[in-house]
Amino acid sequence: xxxxxxxxxxxxxxxxxxxxxxxxxxxxxxxxxxxxxxxxxxxxxxxxxxxxxxxxxxxxxxxxxxxxxxxxxxxxxxxxxxxxxxxxxxxxxxxxxxxxxxxxxxxxxxxxxxxxxxxxxxxxxxxxxxxxxxxxxxxxxxxxxxxxxxxxxxxxxxxxxxxxxxxxxxxxxxxxxxxxxxxxxxxxxxxxxxxxxxxxxxxxxxxxxxxxxxxxxxxxxxxxxxxxxxxxxxxxxxxxxxxxxxxxxxxxxxxxxxxxxxxxxxxxxxxxxx
Numbered sequence: 001x002x003x004x005x006x007x008x009x010x011x012x013x014x015x016x017x018x019x020x021x022x023x024x025x026x027x028x029x030x031x032x033x034x035x036x037x038x039x040x041x042x043x044x045x046x047x048x049x050x051x052x053x054x055x056x057x058x059x060x061x062x063x064x065x066x067x068x069x070x071x072x073x074x075x076x077x078x079x080x081x082x083x084x085x086x087x088x089x090x091x092x093x094x095x096x097x098x099x100x101x102x103x104x105x106x107x108x109x110x111x112x113x114x115x116x117x118x119x120x121x122x123x124x125x126x127x128x129x130x131x132x133x134x135x136x137x138x139x140x141x142x143x144x145x146x147x148x149x150x151x152x153x154x155x156x157x158x159x160x161x162x163x164x165x166x167x168x169x170x171x172x173x174x175x176x177x178x179x180x181x182x183x184x185x186x187x188x189x190x191x192x193x194x195x196x197x198x199x200x201x202x203x204x205x206x207x208x209x210x211x212x213x214x215x216x217x218x219x220x221x222x223x224x225x226x227x228x229x230x231x232x233x234x235x236x237x238x239x240x241x242x243x244x245x246x247x248x249x250x251x252x253x254x255x256x257x258x259x260x261x262x263x264x265x266x267x268x269x270x271x272x273x274x
Contacts, residue, residue, distance in 0.1 A: 032062070032063045032098060033060040033061060033062055033063065033096075033098060034061050034062065034063040034064075034097070034098050034196060034197045034229040035060075035061045035084050035095070035096065035097050035098065035197055035229075035231065036059065036060040036061065036095070036096050037057050037058060037059050037080065037083070037084060037093065037094070037095050037096075038058050038093055038094045038095075038096075039056045039057070039058055039092065039093040039094070040054050040056070040057040040058070040059075040080065040083060040090050040092075040093040040094070040095060041054055041055060041056055041057075041090060041091050041092040041093050042054040042076070042079050042083060042088070042090055042091050042252075043091040052251075052252045053076045053079040053252055054076045054079055054080055054083070054090070054093075054252045055076075055251065055252035055253050056093070056253065057076070057080060057093075057249075057252070057253065057254055058254075059080075059247055059254060061084070061197075061229070061231050062229075062244075062245075063098065063196075063197075063229050064223065064227050064228070064229055065223065065229060065230075065244045065245065066219065066220060066223045066229075066230045066232070066242065066243045066244045066245075067230070067231050067232070067243055067244065067245045067246075067247065068231075068232050068233075068234055068239065068240040068242075068243035068245070068246045068247070068261070069081060069231065069232070069233045069234075069246075069247050069249065070233075070234060070235065070237075070240055070246055070247070070248050070249070070266065070270060071248055071249035071250055071273065072250060072270075072273060072274050073235075074251075075249040075250050075251065075252070076249050076251075076252040076253075077233045077249050078201060078233055079252075080233075080249065081199055081201060081231060081233045083095055083106075084097070084199065084231065085118065085122055085124070085199045086106050086109070086114045086117060086118055086122070087118075089106075089107070090107070094106075094107060095107070097117070097121070097122075097196070097197065098196065099117070099120075099121040099196045100121070100196060104117065119144055119147065119148050119193075120148060120193065120195075121195055121196045121197070122195050122196070122197055122198070122199065123189075123190030123191055123192075123193065123195035123197070123198035123199070124190055124198070124199055124200075124201075125183075125186050125187055125190045125198065125199070125200040125201070125203045126186070126200075126201050126202075126203070127201060127202040127203065127205035127206055128206065129174070129179075129182045129183055129185070129186045129206070130186065131174040131182055131185060131186060131189075132174075133173060133174050133175060134173070135173065136170060136171050136172060136173055137166060137169050137170050137171070137172055137173075137174075137177065137181075137185045138170040138171065140174070140185050140186075140189055141157075141160075141161070141166075141170075141185060141188045141189045141192050142157070142189075142192055143189065144189065144192065144193055145192060145193055148193075150193075152192060152193075153194065156192075156194055157192055159226070160188050160191045160192060160226075161188060163218065163221065163222075163226075164184040164185075164187060164188050164218060165184070166181070166184055166185065166188060169181055169185075178211075179206055179207055179208075179211065180207055180208075180211030180214065180215070183203065183204075183206070183207060183211070183215055184215070184218075186203075187203070187215065187218065187219070187222075191222065191226070191228065195228075196229065197229045197230075197231065198222075198228055198229065198230045198231070199230075199231050199232075199233075200219065200230060200231070200232040200233070201232075201233050202233060202234055202235070203215060203219070203232065203234075203239075204216065204234070204236060204239050212236075212238075212239070213238075216238075216239055216242045217242070219232070219242065220242045223244075237263045237264075237266040237267040237270060238263045240261055240263070240266045241261050241262050241263035241266055243261060244259070244260070245257060245258065245259055245261070246258040246261045246266055246269075248269060248270075248273055250273050255273060256269060256273075
C-alpha cells in the first residue's frame with residue numbers, strides 16, 4: 001500500500017467535530033450515531049464463577065468517524081465490539097445499529113435476520129484475516145456480495161481496490177500474498193459492500209510495524225475520504241492514535257474517553273488504567 005498515492009480527503013464540515021457529552025463518559029455525540037449501546041451488560045458464568053464482561057456500558061459511535069476501544073486484557077473491549085456487531089448477545093441492556101433503512105434494535109432480531117443484517121450492513125476486519133485459501137484475492141473481496149446474491153457497485157469496488165493497492169494481486173490466492181497484502185484483501189472485503197459500519201478487531205495484530213502503519217493510514221483515509229464508519233478494538237497506542245476518539249474500558253466499564261488522541265497521550269492513559 002502506498003500512502004502517498006491517496007488523494008487528499010474532502011474538507012470536513014464543522015458538524016463533524018465532537019466532544020464528550022456530560023451525561024455519559026462513553027457518549028461521543030453529535031448525532032447521527034452509527035451504533036450505540038445503552039446500559040449494555042454481559043455476564044458469563046453463574047454463582048461464584050460469574051463474571052461481568054460488560055457492566056452497564058452506555059456509549060455512542062458517530063457515523064463517518066473512527067473510534068478506537070482500548071483497555072487492559074479482560075476489560076470487555078472485544079465483548080463490547082462483538083455485541084455491537086451482533087456476534088454476541090447482551091444479558092441486559094440494548095444495542096442499536098443505524099442502517100440505510102433506519103435504526104435497528106439488535107435484541108429484536110432472530111438469528112436469520114441478524115445474519116442478514118451483518119451481511120448487508122456490517123463489514124468485519126479480524127486479526128487472523130479469515131480469507132478462504134482456495135479463492136483468489138478478487139473472489140475473497142466479493143465473497144460477501146456473492147453470498148448475498150448481489151452484484152457489486154463496480155465504481156465503488158474499483159475505488160476500494162485501487163486505494164488498497166491490490167490491482168496487480170487480484171488473481172493471487174492468499175498463500176501467494178504477504179501478510180500485509182492478505183490484510184488489505186480483508187479490508188477491501190469489509191468495504192466492498194459499502195457497509196454502514198466496519199468493525200475491526202486488532203487489525204494490525206499479525207502485521208509488522210511498517211505494514212501495520214500502512215493499514216492504519218488506509219483506515220484513516222477510508223473515514224476521511226470514503227465516508228466510512230470504523231470501530232476498532234486495539235491494545236496498541238499507536239493504532240489508537242489514528243482514531244478520532246478513544247474509549248477506555250476497565251473491568252467492563254467505561255472509565256474515560258479521549259478526543260483527537262496521540263499515541264503518547266493514549267499510552268500515558270493506559271499506564272494509569274492498567
